[in-house]
Amino acid sequence: MAMNNDIILEFRNVTKRFPGVVALSDASFQIRRGEIHGICGENGAGKSTLMKILSGVYPHGTYEGHVIYNGEELKLRASSIHEAAERGIAIVYQELTLIPTMTVGENVFLGREPVEFGVINRDKLYADTRAILSKYQMDVSPLEIVKNLGVGKMQMVEIAKALSENAKVLILDEPTSALSKAEVEKLMGILRGLKEHGVTCIYISHKLEEFFQITDSITVLRDGKMITTQPTSELNLEKLVSTMVGREMKERFPKGKRSPGRVIFEVENLHALDPNDSEREVLKGVSFDLREGEILGIAGLMGSGRTELVMTIFGEYGKITSGKIRLNGREIKIKSSHEAMLHGISLVPEDRKQHGLVLIQSILRNISLANLDQFAHWFRIDDSAELKASLSFAKSLAIKAPDLHAPADSLSGGNQQKVVISKWLMSKPKVLIMDDPTRGVDVGAKFEIYKLMNDLSESGISIIMISSELEEVVGMSDRIMVMCEDKSNGTFDVSEATQERIMALATGISAG
Ligand SMILES: Nc1ncnc2c1ncn2[C@@H]1O[C@H](COP(=O)(O)OP(=O)(O)OP(=O)(O)O)[C@@H](O)[C@H]1O
Ligand SMILES: [Mg+2]
Incomplete structure (x- = not known):
């Protein structure tokens, strides 16, 4: 096979079939050694499938075509789950895989713990973990229990776990879908560090702006087919979107023609405790109201209490200690999701x-x-x-x-x-709560979801939408409520909204 030392990975006419679906169809492209290579495409385009071929989830023989790695055909066997990792291919999956009750170190070396005389050498385990974490400047303690970490740090542990001593290729499948802006910046820093250490990185995301921050080149997949690979410097957002969806998309947010009516839902100074820990207050004073046929956006940093708020309203989380919830002017007390639904309140949850x-x-x-x-x-x-x-x-x-x-x-x-x-x-529903509804959804389908939200609100349904994407909150809401540290910190009309104002309220720099 031809050797080209600049190319670390090459896909040659790769086809992967499932019953009734061709997930990849004759896909061919190359990845250069040491680059950060972005892969994008709509939901179902075949991105994760391609990565599962590289990691051995779909071993050699279960797909057609060839994968060339370091000049040789990659022939991963079905029987050996660690083979890809041993050959230097590390993968961080779309969904987190850590065990919450174990420590960081135990997770990093799960299934490959250093053993001496038949027992796990815990000193070595933690020393090795510390070495990996510090090599890539990941600010996490090896002894910390994973469930006490925020998602951003969990993501780092996930990467540390994937990276063994000799990792040459790191694959990240939508690593940032649950991260805050600051955490994304941190991750970008880590990836740049990996690049300096010579690691090749394959980066999959639906947040297209990220490709322009971090990648050297981008491959677009559509319906399992390779459409193009181009240097990032020759692309821009509009070009990338139209290549992805195969048509031009002029606007990201469809215009609705809503005229919100009277107030139908009110939350007044709500306080609530963690149901599992009555020492901990999870809501410390939240107030807002919602009009008929309105879309109210809830902005705030990850961990600001947004999900806790809507889960509590829905009767599935916090123990309410004071404050009121009113529907159509009458106070209601909701103790389960079933009761919420009887009142006409539905929730699209964050964790599907x-x-x-x-x-x-x-x-x-x-x-x-x-x-x-x-x-x-x-x-x-x-x-x-x-x-x-x-x-x-x-x-x-x-x-x-x-x-x-x-x-x-x-x-x-x-x-x-x-x-x-x-x-x-x-x-x-009469009131539809959506917790980060477009997370992990491609640009085209996002647009469809937005259109549906417009239709629903125009028919009189009131929508509460949590979103971490500021553009989305501003693009879709009539009014915006910002949360900061488990409290509401101001509500205003979208016409008065700027990203700076939202960020100032979300970080507590200013009070609403
Ligand atoms: N185990 C499976 N069985 C049957 N069909 C599958 C299986 N895994 C994937 N598919 C199908 O293959 C196609 C490609 O899926 P894949 O997960 O690779 O998409 P993706 O590009 O990663 O999408 P997303 O952005 O939504 O994560 C989809 O149509 C999917 O339904
Ligand atoms: Mg996927």
Whole structure:
């Protein structure tokens, strides 16, 4: 095979088929040694599949074509899960894989602990962990229990775990989808450090701005096909988006024509305790109101209490100690998600794996699960009505699946998110709470979700949307409430919103 020392990895005509789906179709491209190479494409384009081929999840023989690594064909065996890592290919998956109750060091060396005379050498384990962490300037203690870390640090541990002594290629599959702006900056610093150490990096993300901060070149996939590889310096955001979606996209946020009405939902000075630790106050005074047919954006840093707030309103988290929640002027007390739904309040949760989806169930059932009463006639489920309604949501959100009977875990990450959204939209709520609804969703589908939000609000449904993307909050909301340290720190009209103002309130520099 031809040796070209500048090229560390080459895909030659790679095709990967699943029943009813061609996830990759004759994809060919090269990755240069030492570069940061971005891969982008819509949900279901085949990005994660490509990375799973590199890591041996789909071993040699389960796909067509060739993967050339350091001048030789990569032939990973099905039987050996550590083979890719041993050959220097490290991968950080789309979903975090750490064990929360174990320490950082135990996680980093899980399954490959240093053993001496039949026992784990804990001193060496922690020393080696400390060495990796400090080599790449990761500011985490090896002895810390993982569940006490924020997502940003968990992500670092995830990377440290993937990097063994001889890592040559590091693959990051949507590493920043749960990170705050500051944490993303930190990660970028770590990646630059890795580059200095000669590590080649493959970077997958839906936050397209990041490609322009960090990558040297970008490959675009669409429907499993390689569309182009180009130096980042020759691209810009508009070009990248139109290459990805195959058409020009003029606006990122569709214009709605809403006219919010009277106030229907009010939260007044809400205080609540952690249900598992009554010493800890998780909400320290939150107030806002919501009008009929309005979209209220909730901005704030990661950890500012936004998710805790909406989970508490939904009856699934904090123990309310004082304050009031009113719906249509009447005080309500919600003790479970079931009660919330009876009041017409729905929540699209942040963590789709834990709260949103039953992965082994079909896509169809996942959409209709919370809404089966709509299709029940004389104690029987009207299958065709269920299918018809679910199909219409799957179509409008462009869920990419061979059919709705496939299990939810066969969907790509972003398409799973669309299923969760469909499920809650079908329940026809009066108040719809969406916690980071477009996380991990590609630009085209984001636009579809925004359009749906516009339609819903125009039909009179009120929406509360948590978002970490400032552009999105400003682009979609009528008013914006900013949270800081478990309190609401100001609400204002979107016409008065600037990113600076939101950041000042979110960081507590100014008070609203
Ligand atoms: N185990 C599987 N069984 C069946 N189909 C699968 C499986 N894994 C992936 N697919 C399908 O292959 C296609 C590519 O999926 P992949 O996960 O690679 O997409 P992706 O580009 O990573 O998308 P996302 O941005 O949403 O993460 C999708 O249509 C997906 O439904
Ligand atoms: Mg993916």
